[in-house]
Each structure stands twice: as C-alpha cells, then as structure tokens.
Amino acid sequence: MKILILMILMKKILHGVKNEKIMEExxxxxxxxxxxKNYSFSHYDDFGNSRSYGFKRVHLGNDLMGSIGTPIVAVESGIVEHLGWNQYGGWRIGIRSFDGKRYYYYAHLRKNHPYAEGIEEGMTVKAGDVIGYLGMTGYSTKENVNNINVPHLHFGMQLIFDESQVDSPNEIWIDVYQIIEFLMQNRSEVYQSNTETKDYSRKYDFMEEGFEGRSLDVIGAMGTCYFASLNAFRGRPPCTYPSVIFIVFCVFPLVTLSVTSSFGFFV
Amino acid sequence: MLIKSFKINKKILISTIIIILVVILSIVLFYSFANDEVDSNETSSEKDYIKWVDFNVTAEAMKLTSKLDIESHNSNAEVKYNWIELLAYLASQNGGNFKNFKKSDLDNLVAKLDSGEQMSDLTSDMKFYDYYYEAYSAVLSGFIGNYSIEIDNSTNIGSTVSDENTDINDINEKDTSRCKK
Structure with a gap:
C-alpha cells in the first residue's frame, strides 16, 4: 500500500502538481x-417486476432514475468483464469483483458516448472510478438505439459461487434496493476532466489491497528483471546490449506476469 | 568475462536466453492448464455450492452492523465485530427475513460477544448459519476493509469521500487518525 501511495505522489510530482492532496489509510x-456525488436520482424496489421485451421475464436489478449524462461510478473495484451492446441492456458494462463472487451490471448507458474515457474490456477499475454515463439505450437488436422512455441506470448484482452459474438458467441475481440505500452514505465526487470529450473523472484517488497485490506483482517482476540483468552482465554496462535490455525488461516481465497469473497469484 | 573467455557469440547467447524463457513458459503453462483440468473435474464431481440466495437484509441492519465492525476495528477494541457474522447470526434467527429486524436483537448478540462468548459457540446449533455466512460473504465481503483515499490537505479528514455522509464515515473520521500518514 505504501509503495502505491509513493508511486501516486511521484506521479503527481512528475506532472508538476502541487501536493494539495494526501493519501490517508x-x-x-x-x-x-x-x-x-452531487447527482440526483430516484428509485424504488422494483426487483422481480415483470418485463416483456424479448420474452416474459422479471426485472433482476434496481432502476435508478436520473438525468442523461450523469456519471456512473464503479461500486466495487474489479475487472471489466463485459463491455458493449446488448439488446436488453443497451450499452452496458459488467464488472467482476476480484474474488470472482460478484458481477456488477450497469446498463442502458448513454447513446453515442456511453463509457468513460479509456474504459476497455479486461481492464481493472477501482471503486468510485467513473465508468460511464447514464442514458436510456437498449431494447433493440440495433446498436445505439434508445427504445426506453425514461433515462435510468439499471444496476444489478449477480452472485457466482461456481463458474457454471455465470451464464446459465441458474444465475443468482439479488435484490440490490437495500444495498443502494445502504450505499447512499458513500458517494464518489467527480469533475469534468476533459472539456473536449466532456468526460468525467473521480476527484479523489483511491487504493485498496487488491490493487496493491497486482501492482506489487508487476513491481516484483520488474525488480527480478533488474537484478537478473545485474547478475548476468556483472562488470559490463548493460546498455551495450540493447537486445538484452529488451529481453530483460520486456520479455522477462511478460513471462513472469504470465506465470504469476497462470498460477492465480493475482487476487 | 565469461562471454569473452569462452568466445560465445552474443546472438547465440540472446537466442539461447529467449529459447530457455519460452521453454520455461511453455512448461509452466502446460502444468497450470493441467491443474485447471483436474480442478474442474473435482468441482464438477462435487458441485457443492450455493444454488440460491434471497438477499433481504435491510439497509438499517447493514448500517448498524457495519458501524459496529468499523468502529471496533478503528478503535482497536478488545472485541472486534465482523458485520457479516453478525448479519448471518441474525439471519439464522429470523430466517433471512429482516423486515421485522429489531435493534434489540443485535444488542443482545453484541452483549453476548462482549461478555466473552465466541461466535462459533453461539452458532454451533444454528443449522443455517454457515449458509447465511457464505451467502452474505458473497454479497458483502468486498464492502468493508482497508483502503487509502486521497483527501484535501487543507480540509478536515474524511470530508472527501462522503457528502451528506453519515454515521459510518463519521466513524472513519474519528478513528482513523492513528493511521494517518
């Protein structure tokens, strides 16, 4: 954790930002x-209500009615598992928690500009990061179509005890209405970070233990590479071997990361 | 020195290193996938996992239990509460239906824990405690824990994370000074 805090501070110093903020554990x-934070919405417990688009089914989430463009933030840190168009959810994003037990589903995001800058499938997001913008897309097989009348965020949580439950008739979606009520006390403040694209970012950085593990793996891999290079070419300036530098600092880290991830060392 | 004394061609050395790395990676990946297959066979034969969860815990119950958890940890109290254990205990008593949740039920449990009783003893006869604990852990295990948050240097501690925020972050404000950087 401390290494990460140090890295964040160093990044800010490099960018010439005055130390106006500090990290607190x-x-x-x-x-x-x-x-x-500072964006209003309304909701009621609509879990289990009937839905008719596509086939007769029930509502497996909580609709948060708000204004189009309201920044949507990640509830919990995790990995972006799904991103893109779905005929039911419109522009949607699905994020899996690090322990793999929770799948957060955010749907009906804004037409044309649904996602926050830089959001991609497979990437890691932190709790409170801006991931997209509220909209009313969906209920259409055609991409980027608004067939919903009321702008809202569909928020859902799926529980996964076994991977066979991920995409099957045995999916477990829970009623998140009370969780939304509980989360009212903790909201992420955002600001417009890009005036051209009108994208928003979180105002205050955040770090948690899952990220520490991931970052430390990378740091560890890089450190291993560094010491390996020192040992292998002791007495010789490593800069005279560009290919070796490439192997040591690019190939070897990748190999190390592949090995650690294949063994499940990542959280 | 080694390279010079044995007159090894640099290109050959580099190629050798790459080949060794690729071979190591291949071996590791092979065995990791082999292990995955074994794991998947085991899980498919066992299939002992929770098939259904009705999450009916109210926001009030979550607020009260999380407050106990956070407060006890931040004040380094003798008895540290785990909000998921507290909720699982209450669920075992009310069948997972928190509509009629009473704070006094939680107070009674807290009194027992404060008097030195262990949760494992209190729940030993509860048939569904393990189920509720596992189910609620799946929902809530990522909600409370250690983290770092950026705050304005000039402002009061804790003024950033929450807005109209309330009890839980008030607790954080009061009790996190000990771990302030």
Whole structure:
C-alpha cells in the first residue's frame, strides 16, 4: 500500500502538481453508490417486476432514475468483464469483483458516448472510478438505439459461487434496493476532466489491497528483471546490449506476469 | 568475462536466453492448464455450492452492523465485530427475513460477544448459519476493509469521500487518525 501511495505522489510530482492532496489509510466502507456525488436520482424496489421485451421475464436489478449524462461510478473495484451492446441492456458494462463472487451490471448507458474515457474490456477499475454515463439505450437488436422512455441506470448484482452459474438458467441475481440505500452514505465526487470529450473523472484517488497485490506483482517482476540483468552482465554496462535490455525488461516481465497469473497469484 | 573467455557469440547467447524463457513458459503453462483440468473435474464431481440466495437484509441492519465492525476495528477494541457474522447470526434467527429486524436483537448478540462468548459457540446449533455466512460473504465481503483515499490537505479528514455522509464515515473520521500518514 505504501509503495502505491509513493508511486501516486511521484506521479503527481512528475506532472508538476502541487501536493494539495494526501493519501490517508483507513478501515471502513470501500464501496460507492453507482451514481456520482452531487447527482440526483430516484428509485424504488422494483426487483422481480415483470418485463416483456424479448420474452416474459422479471426485472433482476434496481432502476435508478436520473438525468442523461450523469456519471456512473464503479461500486466495487474489479475487472471489466463485459463491455458493449446488448439488446436488453443497451450499452452496458459488467464488472467482476476480484474474488470472482460478484458481477456488477450497469446498463442502458448513454447513446453515442456511453463509457468513460479509456474504459476497455479486461481492464481493472477501482471503486468510485467513473465508468460511464447514464442514458436510456437498449431494447433493440440495433446498436445505439434508445427504445426506453425514461433515462435510468439499471444496476444489478449477480452472485457466482461456481463458474457454471455465470451464464446459465441458474444465475443468482439479488435484490440490490437495500444495498443502494445502504450505499447512499458513500458517494464518489467527480469533475469534468476533459472539456473536449466532456468526460468525467473521480476527484479523489483511491487504493485498496487488491490493487496493491497486482501492482506489487508487476513491481516484483520488474525488480527480478533488474537484478537478473545485474547478475548476468556483472562488470559490463548493460546498455551495450540493447537486445538484452529488451529481453530483460520486456520479455522477462511478460513471462513472469504470465506465470504469476497462470498460477492465480493475482487476487 | 565469461562471454569473452569462452568466445560465445552474443546472438547465440540472446537466442539461447529467449529459447530457455519460452521453454520455461511453455512448461509452466502446460502444468497450470493441467491443474485447471483436474480442478474442474473435482468441482464438477462435487458441485457443492450455493444454488440460491434471497438477499433481504435491510439497509438499517447493514448500517448498524457495519458501524459496529468499523468502529471496533478503528478503535482497536478488545472485541472486534465482523458485520457479516453478525448479519448471518441474525439471519439464522429470523430466517433471512429482516423486515421485522429489531435493534434489540443485535444488542443482545453484541452483549453476548462482549461478555466473552465466541461466535462459533453461539452458532454451533444454528443449522443455517454457515449458509447465511457464505451467502452474505458473497454479497458483502468486498464492502468493508482497508483502503487509502486521497483527501484535501487543507480540509478536515474524511470530508472527501462522503457528502451528506453519515454515521459510518463519521466513524472513519474519528478513528482513523492513528493511521494517518
């Protein structure tokens, strides 16, 4: 954790930003309401209500009614598992928690510009990061179509005890209405970070233990490479071997990361 | 020195290193996938996992239990509460239906824990405690823990994370000074 805090501070120093903020370690609530701070919304417990688009089914989430463009933030840190168009969810994003037990589903995001800058499938996001913008897309096989009348975020949580439950008739979706009520106390503040694209970012950085493990693996791999290079070419300036530098600092880290991830060393 | 004394061609050395790395990677990946297959066979034969969860815990119950958890940890109290254990205990008593949840039920449990009783003893006769604990852990295990948050240097501690925020972050404000950088 301390290494990461140091890295964040170093990054800011390199970018010429004055040290106006400090990182503080805490024990407490580390999940956020999906609607960014200072943006209003309304909701009621609509879990299990009937839905008719596509086939007769029930509503497996909680609709948070708000204004189009409201920044949506990640409730919990995790890995972006799904990103793109779905005829039911429109522009949607699915994020799996690090322990693999929770799949957070954010749907009906904004037409034309549904996602926050830089969001990609497979990437890691932190709790409170801006991931997209509220909209009313969906209920259409055609991409980028608004067939929903009321702008809202569909927020859902799926529980996964076994991977066979991920995409099957045995999916477990829970009623998140009370969780939304509970999360009202913790909201992520955002600001417009790109005036051209009108993208938003979180105002205050956040770090948690899962990220520490991931980053330390990378740091560890790089450190291993460094010492390996020192040992292998002791007495010789390593800069005279560009190919060796490439192997040591590019190939070897990749190999190390592949090995650690294949053994499940990542959280 | 080694390279010079044995007159090894640099290209050959580099190629050798690459080949060795690729071979190591291949071996590791082979065995990791082999292990995965074994694991998947084991899980498919066991299939002993939770098939259904009705999550009916109210926000009030979550607020009260999380407050106990956070407060006890931040104050380094003698008895540290685990909010998921508390909720699982209550669920075992009310069948997972928190509509009629009473704070006094939680107070009674807390009194027992404060008097030195262990959760494992209190729940030993509860048939569904393990189920509720596992189910609620799946829902809530990522909610509370250690983290770092950026705060304004000039402002009061804790003024950034929450807005109209309330009890839980008030606790954080009061009790995290000990771990302030």
């Amino acid at each position: 805490r024990y407490g609530l580390k999940v956020f309401l999906p609607i960014a």
